[in-house]
Amino acid sequence: MNKTMFAILTVLDKQSEIIGSKEISKQLKLHGVDLTERTVRYHLKIMDERGFSKVFGKEGRRITDKGREELAQSHVSEKVGFIISRIETLSYMTSFDMEKQEGDIIMNVSFIHEKDLKHTLKVIKPVYKSPYVMSDRLVIAREGEQIGDVIVPEGKAGIGTVCSVTINGIFLKSGIPLVSKFGGVLQTEESEPSRFTALISYEGSSLDPLAIFIRSNMTDVLGAVKHGTGRILASFREVPVVCVDEANMLAKKIAEIGIGGILLIGNPNQPLLEMPVGMDKTGIVIVGGLNPVAALEEAGISSESKAMSTLYEYSHLMSFKDTLKKHL
Amino acid sequence: MNKTMFAILTVLDKQSEIIGSKEISKQLKLHGVDLTERTVRYHLKIMDERGFSKVFGKEGRRITDKGREELAQSHVSEKVGFIISRIETLSYMTSFDMEKQEGDIIMNVSFIHEKDLKHTLKVIKPVYKSPYVMSDRLVIAREGEQIGDVIVPEGKAGIGTVCSVTINGIFLKSGIPLVSKFGGVLQTEESEPSRFTALISYEGSSLDPLAIFIRSNMTDVLGAVKHGTGRILASFREVPVVCVDEANMLAKKIAEIGIGGILLIGNPNQPLLEMPVGMDKTGIVIVGGLNPVAALEEAGISSESKAMSTLYEYSHLMSFKDTLKKHL
Missing domain, CATH: 1.10.10.10 (Winged helix-like DNA-binding domain superfamily/Winged helix DNA-binding domain)
Structure with missing residues (x-):
């Protein structure tokens, strides 16, 4: 072609x-x-x-x-830069308004067999109670329905999880350039992040690193949420040192309205979780939006994910509690 | 630690x-x-x-x-550069002498359950008859035996396959700097390489890209060797334009003594399989040494691989035919 x-x-x-x-x-x-x-x-x-x-x-x-x-x-060669340029494009297109709690955020869309939906909700319940999700809100769609501009195929159910690139978008609207460096697998010990056990650069991959880690069975999200010790999906990002105070304030503010996911913000020019940072940069560790989907794979429920899949109106998301009531 | x-x-x-x-x-x-x-x-x-x-x-x-x-x-953060620096180190340590056909080459070592050994040899037979292996020679070791400095654990059998970084080493000894850029999954159609369907940069990964592609079940080596249509492991490398003639000659020479694996050498400054090359560089596509092991995963035989694992004396390798005689 x-x-x-x-x-x-x-x-x-x-x-x-x-x-x-x-x-x-x-x-x-x-x-x-x-x-x-x-x-x-x-x-x-x-x-x-x-x-x-x-x-x-x-x-x-x-x-x-x-x-x-x-x-x-x-044209996969063009996609080597694809992941990082998709992050940049979608960050710009985010239109979330913190005051009104409405506007477009970024979603990952995963498909499962429709028959697995109830089992799925049970498996991801402890993940949604943990700090390793981006938000306690999500969207479930049945076959033929849409999540943003993605249509759920026949016989499938769609799960829309808040993508962590949403934070890049919110930061960008506040004038803070947040740059995604690496997708990784983050080990947790006693419910605290301890170290990355695998890393792939966003700039050097044609595939989303976190989706690869799921397919390679390298996660143990269920261990992390149930026993405190496991391996979750997370990414390493950087902001310029000059923005650190505002980044800390903004992180607090969005957490209050239900968008979490920022696990750690480092100190200026200091390594964070053993990861060195660039000159006059501060490291930030953010959970992967696909952690609930990683838990599904661990539980043997097959799924197919497209990370950074679509824009979606935030106010149309449903809390996990209400989702359980509706679908279980 | x-x-x-x-x-x-x-x-x-x-x-x-x-x-x-x-x-x-x-x-x-x-x-x-x-x-x-x-x-x-x-x-x-x-x-x-x-x-x-x-x-x-x-x-x-x-x-x-x-x-x-x-x-x-x-210390995985240090390993992000690890793959590329390991390639450079091992290239330097290669001591293969083309005239005498002896000296150290680089091996990947994979472990399987000892009981799977006969089945393994049957599965990889068509791969060893195809152009998608580095060499028709390999080494099999039983528990407690060594492949280079790697000891085969209890209950396992070890398979040593020639690693494609051996070619970097041979080229380097001839004064040609061959640089590994991307590990990828290469689609084949009618037994010809057609395009890369996934790529990960060697510089931006803490893990060997080809080992990740095996774990993610992204290959179809058996399809490629049996029907001509499939997806094999391959890597994209570059040499300076000034070396192209010598690179072509050297590729021919090592193929004659049984070290294959160089699928394509491009034209100066021209894209190769849609992949752009650097200024005054020529692209080279080389098969992954782990293709036989990818075939094992496809056949449902579980294995554990360490790519670029050890140095090994070339003259101690055994042809696949003799290996079959000895172990089947």
Whole structure:
């Protein structure tokens, strides 16, 4: 698949609605790709033939499952920077208003078999009572329903967990540049974070490091929440030293309204959990939003996750308690 | 565990023999750590108490399993650069002589349950007939036996596969600097490499990327060797443009004596399999030495691998055919 088709497919992938060549051409311009409607139509026709897109109505198109698969496997070299640039893009798009407690935050979306939903809620209950979740709010969606712009496939249930990149977004709106350095596995002892046992740089990976650690069975979130000793997903980030006071205040403020996840803020220019920091930087350790999903894998419930998946209106989230009442 | 103990434990880990504080002190100096024998003895005592080391004879020490575990989990932040610096160190230590076909090469060591050995040999047979192995030679060791300085634990069998970093070593001895950039999963179609579907930078990871891809079940080596379509382990490396002709000649020469693994050498300053290269560099795609072990995981045979594990005398390796005769 050439780069033009790749760009068109990327636009289609982001749409939940049917979209025409005019709108595609317009959206491509935003990504720095200049194509006439006519050229877009030419490529769409080839993509239809290959089964990557499908015609709806007069000229509308939608991406197919095969198209999504192709997208995931293509041009992976460009995705090495993809994770870090996705973090930057989504941080900018966060529009959460702390006073009103509304606006868009970032969600991870995981799919499980619909039949596993009740078992799932039981397994993740202790995780949602621990400090190792981003928020006590989440969203559950049934087949055909949407979480942001993600549609839950047939026979599946979708779980939307608050993504920790939301904190980058909130910090950015307050003028604090929070930079994600490493995704890692964090060992806990006596319910305290003790050290990272594995690290992958966000800049040098085509895959989300935390999703890889789940697939590699490297976590023990259930051990950490039940007995205090285990291995959770966490990431290492940095802020400039000059922002440390405001970062501390902001961390406190968002924790009060239910967005937690900031485990540790270090001292200026000092290593944090043995991790050295850059010149005039302060380290911050933040829990992975996917910790509940890691617990599922540990309990033998198979799931499929897309980290940093979609934007979602914060006020539409439901507390874990209410979620239990509704679905159990 | 503090850095001093970490350094001592690292020295102990590399020894197959019992070692005294005098020798430890001497070896530490080579690593830039200056400790008197007396200080070494002081720390060894604490390490004995914690169960990381054990006394043998008058003053000899050996690392324990607990010590090895501790070493694997400690100071991971220093290991982010660890993979790339291990590649550089081992490349330098390679002493393979192409004319005599002897000298030290680098091996990966994998352990399986001893009872799985026959099944293992059957599973990896088609991999050893494919172009996706580094060499058709390997080594099998039984419990208590050694592969280089690695001892096979009780109840296990050890499989030593030629590590692809051996090529970096051979190139370096010929004056060609081969730099490992990314470990990846490479899709094959009609028995030809088509594209990378996942990439992790060697510079930004505390773990060997290829070992992670095996654990995450992202390979389909058996598909690639049986039907031509699958996903193998491979890495992306670069040489300066000025060395390309010699690199091509050298690749041919080592293939003739049985060290394969170089799948593609690109054109100067041109992308290779969609991967861009650095200024005045040429891309090279080399198979992962662990492809036979990936096939084991795919077949449901559990294994535990240490990539870039040890140096090994090339002439002591056995062809796969002779290995089958001996062990099947």
